[in-house]
Amino acid sequence: MELRQLYYFVKVAKKEHVTQAAEELHVAQSAVSRQIHQLEEELGAKLFLQKGRNLQLTPVGQLFMKRAEVILTDLERAVMEVHEFLDPEKGEIRLGFPHSLGISLIPEVVSEFRKKHPNVKFRFKQGMYPSLIRDVMRGEVDLSFVSPCPEEHEHVTGQTILTEELYAILPPNHPLAGEESIELAQLKDETFVLFSEGYSLRPIVWDACKKAGFTPSIGFEGEETETIRGLVAAGMGVSLLPEMALYPTGPLQPAKVRVRSPHVTRTIGLIYRSNEKLPLVARVFQRFLLEFFESKMLLKKDLIRKL
Template sequence: MELRQLQYFVKVARKQHVTQAAEELHVAQSAVSRQIRLLEEELGVNLFVQKGRNLHLTSVGRLFLSRIERIMTDLEKAVSEIHEFLDPEAGEIRVGFPHSVVLHLLPTVVAAFRKFHPNVKFKLRQGTYNSLIRDVSKGDIDLAFISPFPENHEYVTGDLLLTEELYAIVPQHHILSEYQTIRLEQLKDESFVMFGEEYSLRTIVMEACLKAGFTPHVGFEAEETDTIRGLVAAGMGVSLLPEMALAEGGSLRPIKVRISEPRVTRTVGLIHRTGERLPPVAEVFRRFLLEYVHSR
Protein backbone atom coordinates (compact mmCIF):
# COMPACT_ATOMS: atom_id res chain seq x y z
CA MET A 1 0.00 0.00 0.00
CA GLU A 2 1.51 3.30 -1.11
CA LEU A 3 0.96 6.83 0.15
CA ARG A 4 0.06 7.87 -3.39
CA GLN A 5 -2.78 5.34 -3.47
CA LEU A 6 -4.19 6.70 -0.24
CA GLN A 7 -3.99 10.28 -1.51
CA TYR A 8 -5.80 9.32 -4.70
CA PHE A 9 -8.42 7.39 -2.74
CA VAL A 10 -9.20 10.35 -0.46
CA LYS A 11 -9.44 12.75 -3.39
CA VAL A 12 -11.81 10.48 -5.37
CA ALA A 13 -13.92 9.91 -2.25
CA ARG A 14 -14.32 13.65 -1.76
CA LYS A 15 -14.97 14.50 -5.41
CA GLN A 16 -17.02 11.34 -6.18
CA HIS A 17 -15.56 11.53 -9.67
CA VAL A 18 -12.29 10.18 -11.08
CA THR A 19 -11.91 12.85 -13.76
CA GLN A 20 -12.36 15.74 -11.33
CA ALA A 21 -10.01 14.08 -8.84
CA ALA A 22 -7.36 13.61 -11.54
CA GLU A 23 -7.64 17.26 -12.56
CA GLU A 24 -7.02 18.46 -9.01
CA LEU A 25 -4.16 15.99 -8.57
CA HIS A 26 -2.67 17.05 -11.94
CA VAL A 27 -2.32 13.46 -13.12
CA ALA A 28 -3.93 11.37 -15.85
CA GLN A 29 -7.35 9.88 -15.16
CA SER A 30 -6.02 6.43 -16.03
CA ALA A 31 -3.33 6.76 -13.35
CA VAL A 32 -5.94 7.49 -10.69
CA SER A 33 -8.17 4.62 -11.81
CA ARG A 34 -5.24 2.21 -11.82
CA GLN A 35 -4.10 3.14 -8.31
CA ILE A 36 -7.63 2.82 -6.93
CA ARG A 37 -7.95 -0.61 -8.57
CA LEU A 38 -4.61 -1.75 -7.11
CA LEU A 39 -5.68 -0.51 -3.66
CA GLU A 40 -8.95 -2.43 -3.86
CA GLU A 41 -7.12 -5.57 -4.99
CA GLU A 42 -4.70 -5.34 -2.09
CA LEU A 43 -7.52 -4.84 0.43
CA GLY A 44 -9.73 -7.45 -1.21
CA VAL A 45 -12.83 -5.22 -1.13
CA ASN A 46 -14.69 -2.74 -3.35
CA LEU A 47 -14.24 0.77 -2.00
CA PHE A 48 -16.51 2.44 -4.56
CA VAL A 49 -19.70 1.65 -6.45
CA GLN A 50 -20.69 3.37 -9.71
CA LYS A 51 -23.94 5.36 -9.57
CA GLY A 52 -24.58 7.20 -12.81
CA ARG A 53 -21.53 9.30 -13.59
CA ASN A 54 -20.36 9.41 -9.98
CA LEU A 55 -18.51 7.04 -7.69
CA HIS A 56 -19.98 6.49 -4.23
CA LEU A 57 -18.23 4.91 -1.28
CA THR A 58 -19.37 1.48 -0.17
CA SER A 59 -19.94 0.92 3.54
CA VAL A 60 -16.41 -0.51 3.78
CA GLY A 61 -15.13 2.47 1.79
CA ARG A 62 -16.68 4.91 4.26
CA LEU A 63 -15.06 3.10 7.16
CA PHE A 64 -11.70 3.09 5.39
CA LEU A 65 -12.00 6.80 4.56
CA SER A 66 -12.65 7.77 8.18
CA ARG A 67 -9.43 6.07 9.23
CA ILE A 68 -7.32 7.27 6.33
CA GLU A 69 -8.37 10.91 6.73
CA ARG A 70 -7.06 10.86 10.30
CA ILE A 71 -3.79 9.30 9.14
CA MET A 72 -3.37 11.87 6.35
CA THR A 73 -4.11 14.72 8.76
CA ASP A 74 -1.51 13.43 11.21
CA LEU A 75 1.01 13.02 8.39
CA GLU A 76 0.45 16.59 7.18
CA LYS A 77 0.86 17.88 10.73
CA ALA A 78 4.07 15.88 11.18
CA VAL A 79 5.56 17.41 8.04
CA SER A 80 4.40 20.88 9.11
CA GLU A 81 5.92 20.47 12.57
CA ILE A 82 9.27 19.51 11.06
CA HIS A 83 9.24 22.63 8.90
CA GLU A 84 8.28 24.76 11.90
CA PHE A 85 11.03 23.17 13.99
CA LEU A 86 13.55 24.15 11.32
CA ASP A 87 12.05 27.65 10.96
CA PRO A 88 9.24 28.45 13.43
CA GLU A 89 8.94 31.96 12.01
CA ALA A 90 7.80 30.59 8.65
CA GLY A 91 4.99 28.33 9.88
CA GLU A 92 1.25 28.40 9.24
CA ILE A 93 -1.52 28.68 11.84
CA ARG A 94 -4.97 27.30 10.99
CA VAL A 95 -7.60 29.26 12.90
CA GLY A 96 -11.38 28.91 12.94
CA PHE A 97 -13.80 31.59 14.05
CA PRO A 98 -17.49 32.57 14.20
CA HIS A 99 -18.50 35.68 12.26
CA SER A 100 -19.20 37.73 15.40
CA VAL A 101 -15.54 37.41 16.45
CA VAL A 102 -13.95 38.27 13.11
CA LEU A 103 -15.37 41.81 13.13
CA HIS A 104 -12.95 43.11 15.73
CA LEU A 105 -10.98 40.70 17.90
CA LEU A 106 -9.45 38.41 15.28
CA PRO A 107 -8.13 41.09 12.87
CA THR A 108 -6.77 43.14 15.76
CA VAL A 109 -4.87 40.32 17.43
CA VAL A 110 -3.53 38.89 14.15
CA ALA A 111 -2.24 42.32 13.15
CA ALA A 112 -0.55 42.72 16.53
CA PHE A 113 0.99 39.22 16.31
CA ARG A 114 2.32 39.81 12.78
CA LYS A 115 4.30 42.82 14.00
CA PHE A 116 6.49 40.42 15.98
CA HIS A 117 6.21 37.42 13.62
CA PRO A 118 5.87 38.87 10.11
CA ASN A 119 6.58 35.62 8.25
CA VAL A 120 3.94 33.49 9.96
CA LYS A 121 0.98 32.68 7.71
CA PHE A 122 -2.65 32.33 8.78
CA LYS A 123 -5.21 30.03 7.22
CA LEU A 124 -8.64 31.19 8.42
CA ARG A 125 -11.92 29.28 8.36
CA GLN A 126 -15.29 30.70 9.37
CA GLY A 127 -17.84 28.37 10.95
CA THR A 128 -20.69 27.82 13.37
CA TYR A 129 -20.31 26.49 16.91
CA ASN A 130 -20.79 22.84 15.91
CA SER A 131 -18.64 23.04 12.77
CA LEU A 132 -15.76 24.64 14.69
CA ILE A 133 -15.90 21.91 17.35
CA ARG A 134 -15.87 19.30 14.58
CA ASP A 135 -12.97 20.88 12.68
CA VAL A 136 -10.81 21.14 15.79
CA SER A 137 -11.69 17.60 16.86
CA LYS A 138 -10.72 16.22 13.42
CA GLY A 139 -7.48 18.19 13.33
CA ASP A 140 -8.54 20.25 10.30
CA ILE A 141 -7.68 23.44 12.20
CA ASP A 142 -5.27 24.07 15.07
CA LEU A 143 -7.22 26.63 17.07
CA ALA A 144 -10.70 28.10 17.04
CA PHE A 145 -12.32 31.09 18.64
CA ILE A 146 -15.68 29.91 19.89
CA SER A 147 -18.74 31.15 21.72
CA PRO A 148 -20.01 30.01 24.12
CA PHE A 149 -16.84 28.48 25.54
CA PRO A 150 -17.34 24.71 26.12
CA GLU A 151 -16.39 24.17 29.76
CA ASN A 152 -16.37 20.37 29.61
CA HIS A 153 -16.00 18.65 26.25
CA GLU A 154 -14.64 15.23 25.38
CA TYR A 155 -12.65 16.24 22.31
CA VAL A 156 -11.67 19.90 22.75
CA THR A 157 -10.19 22.00 25.52
CA GLY A 158 -8.81 25.51 25.77
CA ASP A 159 -8.89 28.89 27.44
CA LEU A 160 -11.71 31.26 28.37
CA LEU A 161 -10.82 34.61 26.83
CA LEU A 162 -13.62 36.91 27.96
CA THR A 163 -17.24 37.28 29.01
CA GLU A 164 -19.10 39.79 26.88
CA GLU A 165 -22.35 41.66 27.39
CA LEU A 166 -25.17 41.51 24.83
CA TYR A 167 -27.07 44.70 24.02
CA ALA A 168 -30.52 45.26 22.61
CA ILE A 169 -30.43 47.00 19.23
CA VAL A 170 -33.39 48.96 17.89
CA PRO A 171 -34.06 51.28 14.91
CA GLN A 172 -33.05 54.93 15.39
CA HIS A 173 -36.61 56.21 15.75
CA HIS A 174 -37.84 53.36 17.95
CA ILE A 175 -39.68 54.33 21.14
CA LEU A 176 -36.92 52.71 23.23
CA SER A 177 -34.01 54.30 21.35
CA GLU A 178 -33.72 57.17 23.86
CA TYR A 179 -33.45 54.86 26.86
CA GLN A 180 -30.12 54.21 28.58
CA THR A 181 -31.24 50.81 29.85
CA ILE A 182 -34.29 48.61 29.39
CA ARG A 183 -35.67 45.38 30.75
CA LEU A 184 -35.71 42.62 28.15
CA GLU A 185 -39.44 42.07 28.67
CA GLN A 186 -40.01 45.51 27.11
CA LEU A 187 -39.24 43.87 23.76
CA LYS A 188 -41.82 41.09 24.13
CA ASP A 189 -44.18 42.53 21.50
CA GLU A 190 -41.43 43.26 18.97
CA SER A 191 -40.43 41.30 15.87
CA PHE A 192 -36.91 39.92 16.27
CA VAL A 193 -34.13 39.60 13.72
CA MET A 194 -32.30 36.40 14.69
CA PHE A 195 -29.44 34.21 13.68
CA GLY A 196 -30.41 30.82 12.23
CA GLU A 197 -30.99 27.86 14.54
CA GLU A 198 -27.46 26.49 13.99
CA TYR A 199 -25.88 29.59 15.60
CA SER A 200 -25.11 29.70 19.31
CA LEU A 201 -26.09 33.37 19.65
CA ARG A 202 -29.67 32.45 18.76
CA THR A 203 -29.75 29.98 21.66
CA ILE A 204 -28.41 32.63 24.05
CA VAL A 205 -31.04 35.17 22.96
CA MET A 206 -33.90 32.66 23.04
CA GLU A 207 -32.98 31.50 26.56
CA ALA A 208 -32.71 35.10 27.79
CA CYS A 209 -36.15 35.93 26.38
CA LEU A 210 -37.68 32.85 27.99
CA LYS A 211 -36.07 33.88 31.28
CA ALA A 212 -37.71 37.30 30.83
CA GLY A 213 -41.08 35.59 30.45
CA PHE A 214 -41.78 35.54 26.73
CA THR A 215 -41.03 33.69 23.51
CA PRO A 216 -39.76 36.12 20.87
CA HIS A 217 -41.49 36.39 17.51
CA VAL A 218 -38.84 35.85 14.82
CA GLY A 219 -39.56 37.98 11.78
CA PHE A 220 -36.23 37.60 9.98
CA GLU A 221 -33.29 35.21 10.14
CA ALA A 222 -29.75 36.01 9.01
CA GLU A 223 -26.28 34.47 9.08
CA GLU A 224 -24.09 37.51 9.75
CA THR A 225 -24.10 40.31 12.30
CA ASP A 226 -23.78 42.93 9.55
CA THR A 227 -27.06 41.73 8.04
CA ILE A 228 -28.81 41.74 11.41
CA ARG A 229 -27.61 45.26 12.18
CA GLY A 230 -28.73 46.46 8.74
CA LEU A 231 -32.19 44.93 9.03
CA VAL A 232 -32.71 46.42 12.49
CA ALA A 233 -31.46 49.83 11.37
CA ALA A 234 -33.88 49.65 8.42
CA GLY A 235 -36.80 49.15 10.82
CA MET A 236 -37.35 45.43 10.22
CA GLY A 237 -37.28 44.52 13.92
CA VAL A 238 -35.07 44.42 17.01
CA SER A 239 -32.31 42.08 18.12
CA LEU A 240 -29.62 41.34 20.68
CA LEU A 241 -25.95 41.38 19.71
CA PRO A 242 -22.67 41.17 21.64
CA GLU A 243 -20.70 44.37 22.16
CA MET A 244 -17.90 43.06 19.94
CA ALA A 245 -20.28 42.82 16.98
CA LEU A 246 -21.29 46.47 17.45
CA ALA A 247 -17.78 47.91 17.40
CA GLU A 248 -17.98 48.71 13.69
CA GLY A 249 -20.87 50.05 11.68
CA GLY A 250 -21.84 50.73 8.12
CA SER A 251 -24.19 53.39 6.78
CA LEU A 252 -27.16 51.73 8.51
CA ARG A 253 -26.57 51.85 12.25
CA PRO A 254 -29.08 50.72 14.87
CA ILE A 255 -29.20 52.14 18.38
CA LYS A 256 -27.76 49.93 21.13
CA VAL A 257 -29.38 49.89 24.55
CA ARG A 258 -28.09 48.14 27.66
CA ILE A 259 -30.30 45.41 29.14
CA SER A 260 -30.62 45.63 32.91
CA GLU A 261 -32.81 42.58 33.54
CA PRO A 262 -31.89 39.86 32.92
CA ARG A 263 -28.24 40.53 32.22
CA VAL A 264 -27.39 38.74 28.97
CA THR A 265 -23.81 37.67 28.33
CA ARG A 266 -21.80 35.23 26.24
CA THR A 267 -18.40 33.66 26.80
CA VAL A 268 -15.70 33.64 24.14
CA GLY A 269 -12.89 31.11 24.26
CA LEU A 270 -10.03 29.62 22.27
CA ILE A 271 -10.06 25.84 21.81
CA HIS A 272 -7.72 23.14 20.55
CA ARG A 273 -7.85 19.37 20.42
CA THR A 274 -7.77 17.57 23.78
CA GLY A 275 -4.65 15.56 24.59
CA GLU A 276 -2.61 16.87 21.68
CA ARG A 277 0.28 19.31 21.67
CA LEU A 278 -0.17 22.29 19.39
CA PRO A 279 2.31 22.93 16.57
CA PRO A 280 5.07 25.26 17.89
CA VAL A 281 3.94 28.33 15.97
CA ALA A 282 0.29 27.82 17.00
CA GLU A 283 1.35 27.56 20.64
CA VAL A 284 3.27 30.84 20.31
CA PHE A 285 0.13 32.48 18.92
CA ARG A 286 -2.06 31.01 21.70
CA ARG A 287 0.20 32.43 24.41
CA PHE A 288 0.39 35.79 22.64
CA LEU A 289 -3.41 35.91 22.36
CA LEU A 290 -3.97 35.15 26.05
CA GLU A 291 -1.55 37.86 27.11
CA TYR A 292 -3.06 40.29 24.60
CA VAL A 293 -6.65 39.75 25.76
CA HIS A 294 -5.93 39.68 29.48
CA SER A 295 -3.85 42.87 29.31
CA ARG A 296 -6.88 44.80 28.01
Protein backbone atom coordinates (compact mmCIF):
# COMPACT_ATOMS: atom_id res chain seq x y z
CA MET A 1 0.00 0.00 0.00
CA GLU A 2 1.40 3.39 -1.04
CA LEU A 3 1.07 6.68 0.78
CA ARG A 4 -0.11 8.26 -2.47
CA GLN A 5 -3.09 5.91 -2.48
CA LEU A 6 -4.14 7.16 0.95
CA TYR A 7 -3.87 10.79 -0.17
CA TYR A 8 -5.97 10.09 -3.26
CA PHE A 9 -8.52 8.04 -1.32
CA VAL A 10 -9.06 10.73 1.34
CA LYS A 11 -9.34 13.48 -1.27
CA VAL A 12 -11.94 11.53 -3.29
CA ALA A 13 -13.87 10.70 -0.11
CA LYS A 14 -14.04 14.38 0.85
CA LYS A 15 -14.91 15.68 -2.62
CA GLU A 16 -17.19 12.68 -3.41
CA HIS A 17 -16.03 13.06 -6.99
CA VAL A 18 -12.98 11.70 -8.83
CA THR A 19 -12.72 14.60 -11.29
CA GLN A 20 -12.85 17.28 -8.59
CA ALA A 21 -10.32 15.35 -6.49
CA ALA A 22 -7.98 15.04 -9.48
CA GLU A 23 -8.22 18.79 -10.14
CA GLU A 24 -7.23 19.61 -6.55
CA LEU A 25 -4.42 17.04 -6.64
CA HIS A 26 -3.24 18.39 -10.03
CA VAL A 27 -3.13 14.91 -11.56
CA ALA A 28 -5.05 13.11 -14.30
CA GLN A 29 -8.44 11.65 -13.42
CA SER A 30 -7.29 8.27 -14.72
CA ALA A 31 -4.37 8.29 -12.25
CA VAL A 32 -6.72 8.83 -9.31
CA SER A 33 -9.12 6.11 -10.52
CA ARG A 34 -6.25 3.68 -11.00
CA GLN A 35 -4.85 4.26 -7.51
CA ILE A 36 -8.29 3.85 -5.91
CA HIS A 37 -8.84 0.62 -7.87
CA GLN A 38 -5.45 -0.76 -6.77
CA LEU A 39 -6.23 0.16 -3.16
CA GLU A 40 -9.58 -1.65 -3.31
CA GLU A 41 -7.90 -4.71 -4.82
CA GLU A 42 -5.27 -4.79 -2.10
CA LEU A 43 -7.90 -4.43 0.65
CA GLY A 44 -10.27 -6.87 -1.04
CA ALA A 45 -13.21 -4.54 -0.50
CA LYS A 46 -15.18 -1.82 -2.30
CA LEU A 47 -14.53 1.59 -0.76
CA PHE A 48 -16.96 3.64 -2.89
CA LEU A 49 -20.39 3.26 -4.42
CA GLN A 50 -21.70 5.33 -7.32
CA LYS A 51 -24.56 7.61 -6.31
CA GLY A 52 -25.70 9.65 -9.28
CA ARG A 53 -22.70 11.66 -10.43
CA ASN A 54 -21.02 11.41 -7.06
CA LEU A 55 -19.26 8.71 -5.09
CA GLN A 56 -20.29 7.61 -1.62
CA LEU A 57 -18.21 5.72 0.92
CA THR A 58 -19.30 2.18 1.68
CA PRO A 59 -19.42 1.13 5.37
CA VAL A 60 -15.95 -0.39 4.87
CA GLY A 61 -14.84 2.84 3.20
CA GLN A 62 -16.07 4.89 6.16
CA LEU A 63 -14.09 2.67 8.53
CA PHE A 64 -10.96 2.94 6.41
CA MET A 65 -11.42 6.72 6.05
CA LYS A 66 -11.17 7.24 9.83
CA ARG A 67 -7.86 5.39 10.00
CA ALA A 68 -6.46 6.93 6.83
CA GLU A 69 -7.08 10.47 8.13
CA VAL A 70 -5.30 9.66 11.39
CA ILE A 71 -2.32 8.22 9.49
CA LEU A 72 -2.00 11.26 7.22
CA THR A 73 -2.43 13.71 10.11
CA ASP A 74 0.27 11.93 12.12
CA LEU A 75 2.59 11.91 9.13
CA GLU A 76 2.00 15.61 8.52
CA ARG A 77 2.71 16.34 12.17
CA ALA A 78 5.92 14.27 12.05
CA VAL A 79 7.15 16.23 9.01
CA MET A 80 6.34 19.51 10.80
CA GLU A 81 8.24 18.39 13.90
CA VAL A 82 11.32 17.58 11.81
CA HIS A 83 11.18 20.98 10.13
CA GLU A 84 10.73 22.70 13.49
CA PHE A 85 13.65 20.79 14.97
CA LEU A 86 15.86 21.93 12.09
CA ASP A 87 14.56 25.51 12.27
CA PRO A 88 11.66 26.49 14.60
CA GLU A 89 11.30 29.79 12.74
CA LYS A 90 10.22 27.98 9.58
CA GLY A 91 7.40 25.96 11.11
CA GLU A 92 3.70 26.10 10.33
CA ILE A 93 0.84 26.98 12.67
CA ARG A 94 -2.56 25.46 11.94
CA LEU A 95 -5.16 27.79 13.43
CA GLY A 96 -8.93 27.51 13.60
CA PHE A 97 -11.36 30.35 14.28
CA PRO A 98 -15.02 31.36 13.83
CA HIS A 99 -15.93 33.61 10.90
CA SER A 100 -16.58 36.65 13.11
CA LEU A 101 -12.91 36.79 14.15
CA GLY A 102 -11.63 36.81 10.57
CA ILE A 103 -12.50 40.45 9.90
CA SER A 104 -10.00 42.13 12.22
CA LEU A 105 -8.71 39.98 15.10
CA ILE A 106 -6.98 37.20 13.17
CA PRO A 107 -5.25 39.59 10.71
CA GLU A 108 -4.13 41.75 13.65
CA VAL A 109 -2.61 38.97 15.79
CA VAL A 110 -0.99 37.19 12.85
CA SER A 111 0.50 40.46 11.58
CA GLU A 112 1.91 41.26 15.04
CA PHE A 113 3.31 37.75 15.48
CA ARG A 114 5.00 37.75 12.07
CA LYS A 115 6.87 40.95 12.95
CA LYS A 116 8.96 38.81 15.31
CA HIS A 117 8.66 35.51 13.42
CA PRO A 118 8.50 36.46 9.71
CA ASN A 119 9.19 32.97 8.35
CA VAL A 120 6.47 31.11 10.24
CA LYS A 121 3.64 29.97 7.99
CA PHE A 122 -0.05 29.78 8.87
CA ARG A 123 -2.77 27.45 7.69
CA PHE A 124 -6.25 28.69 8.62
CA LYS A 125 -9.51 26.83 9.02
CA GLN A 126 -12.80 28.61 9.70
CA GLY A 127 -15.92 26.99 11.04
CA MET A 128 -18.74 26.85 13.55
CA TYR A 129 -18.27 25.93 17.20
CA PRO A 130 -18.85 22.14 16.83
CA SER A 131 -16.61 21.83 13.77
CA LEU A 132 -13.79 23.81 15.40
CA ILE A 133 -13.87 21.52 18.45
CA ARG A 134 -13.83 18.53 16.10
CA ASP A 135 -10.90 19.93 14.09
CA VAL A 136 -8.84 20.26 17.28
CA MET A 137 -9.75 16.75 18.42
CA ARG A 138 -8.79 15.25 15.05
CA GLY A 139 -5.51 17.12 14.93
CA GLU A 140 -6.48 19.08 11.83
CA VAL A 141 -5.56 22.30 13.67
CA ASP A 142 -3.18 22.83 16.59
CA LEU A 143 -4.94 25.79 18.19
CA SER A 144 -8.39 27.22 17.72
CA PHE A 145 -10.31 30.26 18.87
CA VAL A 146 -13.82 29.31 19.99
CA SER A 147 -16.69 31.14 21.61
CA PRO A 148 -17.36 30.26 24.35
CA CYS A 149 -14.42 28.27 25.72
CA PRO A 150 -15.68 24.82 26.78
CA GLU A 151 -15.59 24.52 30.57
CA GLU A 152 -15.20 20.75 30.67
CA HIS A 153 -14.31 18.58 27.71
CA GLU A 154 -12.75 15.14 27.54
CA HIS A 155 -10.45 15.84 24.60
CA VAL A 156 -9.73 19.57 24.46
CA THR A 157 -8.65 22.17 26.99
CA GLY A 158 -7.93 25.89 26.94
CA GLN A 159 -8.50 29.24 28.56
CA THR A 160 -10.72 32.27 28.09
CA ILE A 161 -8.59 35.06 26.66
CA LEU A 162 -11.12 37.77 25.88
CA THR A 163 -14.56 39.03 26.91
CA GLU A 164 -16.22 41.20 24.30
CA GLU A 165 -19.29 43.44 24.40
CA LEU A 166 -22.09 43.00 21.88
CA TYR A 167 -23.73 46.07 20.35
CA ALA A 168 -27.14 46.57 18.82
CA ILE A 169 -26.92 47.21 15.08
CA LEU A 170 -29.75 49.09 13.41
CA PRO A 171 -30.59 50.44 9.96
CA PRO A 172 -29.03 53.92 9.55
CA ASN A 173 -32.49 55.57 9.40
CA HIS A 174 -33.85 53.73 12.46
CA PRO A 175 -35.39 56.05 15.13
CA LEU A 176 -32.91 54.74 17.73
CA ALA A 177 -29.84 54.92 15.47
CA GLY A 178 -28.65 58.19 16.97
CA GLU A 179 -28.90 57.06 20.60
CA GLU A 180 -25.77 56.57 22.68
CA SER A 181 -27.28 53.50 24.35
CA ILE A 182 -30.60 51.67 24.49
CA GLU A 183 -32.47 49.07 26.50
CA LEU A 184 -32.70 45.82 24.51
CA ALA A 185 -36.43 45.75 25.32
CA GLN A 186 -36.83 48.77 23.01
CA LEU A 187 -36.27 46.38 20.09
CA LYS A 188 -38.95 43.86 21.12
CA ASP A 189 -41.23 44.71 18.18
CA GLU A 190 -38.41 44.62 15.60
CA THR A 191 -37.55 41.89 13.11
CA PHE A 192 -34.20 40.30 13.98
CA VAL A 193 -31.47 39.14 11.63
CA LEU A 194 -29.67 36.26 13.34
CA PHE A 195 -27.01 33.71 12.65
CA SER A 196 -28.24 30.26 11.62
CA GLU A 197 -28.49 27.34 14.04
CA GLY A 198 -25.08 26.09 15.13
CA TYR A 199 -23.40 29.48 15.37
CA SER A 200 -22.45 30.46 18.93
CA LEU A 201 -23.67 34.07 18.60
CA ARG A 202 -27.26 32.96 17.98
CA PRO A 203 -27.99 31.61 21.51
CA ILE A 204 -26.22 34.63 23.04
CA VAL A 205 -28.60 37.02 21.25
CA TRP A 206 -31.60 34.78 21.91
CA ASP A 207 -30.85 34.55 25.66
CA ALA A 208 -30.28 38.32 25.89
CA CYS A 209 -33.70 38.98 24.33
CA LYS A 210 -35.33 36.53 26.75
CA LYS A 211 -33.67 38.37 29.67
CA ALA A 212 -35.09 41.60 28.26
CA GLY A 213 -38.58 40.05 28.40
CA PHE A 214 -39.31 39.07 24.82
CA THR A 215 -38.75 36.40 22.21
CA PRO A 216 -37.10 37.81 19.07
CA SER A 217 -39.03 37.64 15.82
CA ILE A 218 -36.59 36.23 13.26
CA GLY A 219 -36.98 37.54 9.74
CA PHE A 220 -33.66 36.53 8.22
CA GLU A 221 -30.83 34.13 9.05
CA GLY A 222 -27.26 34.14 7.76
CA GLU A 223 -23.92 32.42 8.13
CA GLU A 224 -21.51 35.33 7.67
CA THR A 225 -20.99 38.47 9.74
CA GLU A 226 -21.00 40.56 6.55
CA THR A 227 -24.39 39.11 5.59
CA ILE A 228 -25.95 39.97 8.96
CA ARG A 229 -24.47 43.46 8.88
CA GLY A 230 -25.47 44.06 5.26
CA LEU A 231 -29.09 42.97 5.77
CA VAL A 232 -29.43 45.26 8.78
CA ALA A 233 -27.85 48.17 6.91
CA ALA A 234 -30.34 47.58 4.08
CA GLY A 235 -33.25 47.95 6.51
CA MET A 236 -34.19 44.27 6.80
CA GLY A 237 -34.12 44.20 10.60
CA VAL A 238 -31.92 44.61 13.66
CA SER A 239 -29.35 42.42 15.38
CA LEU A 240 -26.56 42.21 17.96
CA LEU A 241 -22.93 41.78 16.96
CA PRO A 242 -19.59 41.91 18.81
CA GLU A 243 -17.55 45.07 18.36
CA MET A 244 -14.76 43.39 16.40
CA ALA A 245 -17.31 42.28 13.80
CA LEU A 246 -18.33 45.88 13.12
CA TYR A 247 -15.29 47.19 11.30
CA PRO A 248 -16.49 48.91 8.09
CA THR A 249 -15.93 46.79 4.98
CA GLY A 250 -18.10 48.65 2.49
CA PRO A 251 -20.21 51.77 1.88
CA LEU A 252 -23.45 50.34 3.34
CA GLN A 253 -23.06 50.07 7.12
CA PRO A 254 -25.57 49.71 9.99
CA ALA A 255 -25.74 52.04 12.97
CA LYS A 256 -23.99 50.77 16.11
CA VAL A 257 -25.60 51.43 19.51
CA ARG A 258 -24.50 50.21 22.96
CA VAL A 259 -26.98 48.00 24.85
CA ARG A 260 -27.04 49.11 28.48
CA SER A 261 -29.52 46.50 29.71
CA PRO A 262 -29.08 43.61 29.76
CA HIS A 263 -25.31 43.87 29.34
CA VAL A 264 -24.52 41.38 26.54
CA THR A 265 -21.06 39.86 26.12
CA ARG A 266 -19.40 36.83 24.66
CA THR A 267 -16.22 35.10 25.76
CA ILE A 268 -13.54 33.89 23.37
CA GLY A 269 -11.25 31.03 24.30
CA LEU A 270 -8.13 29.45 22.86
CA ILE A 271 -8.24 25.64 22.88
CA TYR A 272 -5.91 22.76 22.06
CA ARG A 273 -5.83 18.99 22.54
CA SER A 274 -5.72 17.72 26.10
CA ASN A 275 -2.78 15.58 27.25
CA GLU A 276 -0.82 16.25 24.07
CA LYS A 277 2.17 18.50 23.64
CA LEU A 278 1.74 21.29 21.10
CA PRO A 279 4.31 21.60 18.30
CA LEU A 280 7.10 24.00 19.27
CA VAL A 281 6.04 26.78 16.89
CA ALA A 282 2.42 26.49 18.10
CA ARG A 283 3.61 26.82 21.72
CA VAL A 284 5.48 30.00 20.77
CA PHE A 285 2.32 31.38 19.16
CA GLN A 286 0.20 30.37 22.17
CA ARG A 287 2.48 32.30 24.55
CA PHE A 288 2.39 35.28 22.20
CA LEU A 289 -1.43 35.25 22.16
CA LEU A 290 -1.72 35.12 25.95
CA GLU A 291 0.68 38.06 26.30
CA PHE A 292 -1.03 39.94 23.45
CA PHE A 293 -4.50 39.76 25.01
CA GLU A 294 -3.22 40.42 28.51
CA SER A 295 -1.57 43.65 27.32
CA LYS A 296 -4.73 44.55 25.40
CA MET A 297 -6.86 44.19 28.55
CA LEU A 298 -4.40 46.23 30.63
CA LEU A 299 -4.43 48.98 28.01
CA LYS A 300 -8.24 48.99 27.95
CA LYS A 301 -8.43 49.24 31.77
CA ASP A 302 -5.92 52.12 31.72
CA LEU A 303 -8.00 54.01 29.13
CA ILE A 304 -11.18 53.51 31.19
CA ARG A 305 -9.47 54.93 34.30
CA LYS A 306 -8.45 58.05 32.34
CA LEU A 307 -11.96 58.74 31.03
